[in-house]
Amino acid sequence: AQSVTQLGSHVSVSEGALVLLRCNYSSSVPPYLFWYVQYPNQGLQLLLKYTTGATLVKGINGFEAEFKKSETSFHLTKPSAHMSDAAEYFCAVSYQGAQKLVFGQGTRLTINP
């Protein structure tokens, strides 16, 4: 069975500071990993994904994530936070042939001016 743990239900950073949102997964097969962002009262938007190949993946809005198999992690980072980054972020895992995604509980990111 697969699972996802997002450490910290709420993260607060200052504008211009580094954003680091943590995601650890459990999977018995090679994982496919995803980060989604959700703004209030909207659907989820895909930020980035890892399936195979390069372990450092770049996404939209300046975000990137690195797949670290030894640490079973897929942390999301952005060098400099912007006010518009305030949202909820979800990490998700699946695998080849999977019909479903398994989501973490989400991390709410707050940006302080």
Place this chain on the structure above:
Amino acid sequence: DGGITQSPKYLFRKEGQNVTLSCEQNLNHDAMYWYRQDPGQGLRLIYYSQIVNDFQKGDIAEGYSVSREKKESFPLTVTSAQKNPTAFYLCATRQGTYEQYFGPGTRLTVT
């Protein structure tokens, strides 16, 4: 313009009434999903469908029903048997093995 449409954005119903939430897609994706989201919680899978005329229960199917008569449409009915129907409902699609694409959501309030 390709995408996923969920209507209406906000829906209000009285307790004891069934209500149907619409989800339409023109992405030509095979798989469609319904999720429920409650404040401060993650997404919980209600039902999903891989092909027309076939669907499977998710983790919280009790009190809900679906149909998949057309590839483009996957309506969700919230029945009076659902104990706590007030929530944000999200529809998603998928093609292939990879990511899901989400609609804008419908916020259902039952009083």
